[in-house]
Amino acid sequence: METYKIPTQTRIGHVHLKVADLNRSLEFYRDLLGFEVTMLYESQAAFISAGGYHHHIGLNTWTAKMQLLLVKKV
Numbered sequence: 001m002e003t004y005k006i007p008t009q010t011r012i013g014h015v016h017l018k019v020a021d022l023n024r025s026l027e028f029y030r031d032l033l034g035f036e037v038t039m040l041y042e043s044q045a046a047f048i049s050a051g052g053y054h055h056h057i058g059l060n061t062w063t064a065k066m067q068l069l070l071v072k073k074v
Contacts, residue, residue, distance in 0.1 A: 016058035025059045
């Protein structure tokens, strides 16, 4: 079986990730990988980038918070 390799000309504009813990995610993407925070929505979401782009990665806890609310209602 041949290993797949993404073509070298492939570019990704940006992605949005659903995260459970925004601070922990920022510790990884900002503090370890070196992304810069371009916008922060309290403890709910952050947008981070490299090289001055408006954002390469959006991180948000909205899904995780909604799931917690639903669990508490049950």
